[in-house]
Amino acid sequence: MERRFQLSTQKLRSWLWDEAKGFLVGLVMATIVVELLYFMIRQSPQHWWLITWALFMGLFILLAQLAPVVLFPIFYKFEPLDDEDLRRRLVQLGERAGTRVRGVYRWKLSEKSKKANAALTGLGRTRRIILADTLLDNYAPEEIEAVLAHELGHHVHRHILKSILVQAGITLLGFWLANFVLHYAVDHHMFEELSDFANLPLLAITATLLSLLLMPALNAYSRYNERQADRYAFESIASVEPFISSMNKLAQQNLAERTPAKWIELLFHSHPAISRRVAAAEEWGRAQSVGPPA
Numbered sequence: 001m002e003r004r005f006q007l008s009t010q011k012l013r014s015w016l017w018d019e020a021k022g023f024l025v026g027l028v029m030a031t032i033v034v035e036l037l038y039f040m041i042r043q044s045p046q047h048w049w050l051i052t053w054a055l056f057m058g059l060f061i062l063l064a065q066l067a068p069v070v071l072f073p074i075f076y077k078f079e080p081l082d083d084e085d086l087r088r089r090l091v092q093l094g095e096r097a098g099t100r101v102r103g104v105y106r107w108k109l110s111e112k113s114k115k116a117n118a119a120l121t122g123l124g125r126t127r128r129i130i131l132a133d134t135l136l137d138n139y140a141p142e143e144i145e146a147v148l149a150h151e152l153g154h155h156v157h158r159h160i161l162k163s164i165l166v167q168a169g170i171t172l173l174g175f176w177l178a179n180f181v182l183h184y185a186v187d188h189h190m191f192e193e194l195s196d197f198a199n200l201p202l203l204a205i206t207a208t209l210l211s212l213l214l215m216p217a218l219n220a221y222s223r224y225n226e227r228q229a230d231r232y233a234f235e236s237i238a239s240v241e242p243f244i245s246s247m248n249k250l251a252q253q254n255l256a257e258r259t260p261a262k263w264i265e266l267l268f269h270s271h272p273a274i275s276r277r278v279a280a281a282e283e284w285g286r287a288q289s290v291g292p293p294a
């Protein structure tokens with residue numbers, strides 16, 4: 001699809017290599033997770049779901065920390081941002097917010113795509129903002145600053161930590177449900193015992209159904225965080241104009257749907273529609289120019 005719309009610039013060989021690497025990484029992680037799961041079910045048929053939940057959350061946090069330094073570099077090249085002007089702008093933004101992001105990295109996305117993107121990733125010492133070179137090379141410094149301010153908003157509002165906590169709650173619910181389903185299946189003689197490996201597909205279906213059901217709620221939560229990060233950006237940059245122009249550029253460059261159908265946005269979108277983000281920025285700009293209401 002991305003090739004048909006000329007968004008992807010990746011050659012077939014490179015794409016196949018990425019697929020192979022993705023498969024291997026997935027295989028290693030899935031093997032560890034499944035072996036651990038059935039080991040715990042055998043060890044403690046009553047409390048396996050609580051213990052495994054705690055173990056998985058530990059793994060999850062470790063992964064969030066390692067992702068920017070171990071996982072992402074498998075697929076993309078990163079290097080510290082060498083643009084002095086941008087670094088200075090970020091330091092100033094951070095100082096005003098009383099916080100500090102440890103690193104800003106240039107993300108070599110152009111090797112594979114024409115799209116532009118930016119993100120806040122990592123935990124603790126690996127916390128960093130990554131900016132696609134497709135963005136860095138084509139946007140004005142004020143526009144990049146607006147994007148940086150948005151990512152800094154995620155950092156200031158502790159969105160990664162909060163998302164991990166939300167994920168922890170959902171995963172706990174998932175494990176409780178998995179335990180319930182497995183016990184039900186054994187009680188009804190579908191399987192000999194709880195640790196029967198043949199019930200893996202049943203576990204997979206349970207997890208898939210639960211995440212499908214929760215997806216709209218999680219997306220709503222994500223959109224809430226995005227709006228908060230946008231508001232943070234409005235407050236920290238001198239004018240909302242570069243924010244608006246960067247949004248318009250991003251929509252054009254990424255072929256984003258500016259105004260998706262309301263129900264599509266509600267169910268599937270992790271970010272508010274571009275048209276809504278632009279409208280919010282314009283409203284903020286207007287409120288600033290007339291001054292706060294009496």
Ligand SMILES: [Zn+2]
Binds near residue numbers: 150151226229
């Ligand atoms: Zn964001």
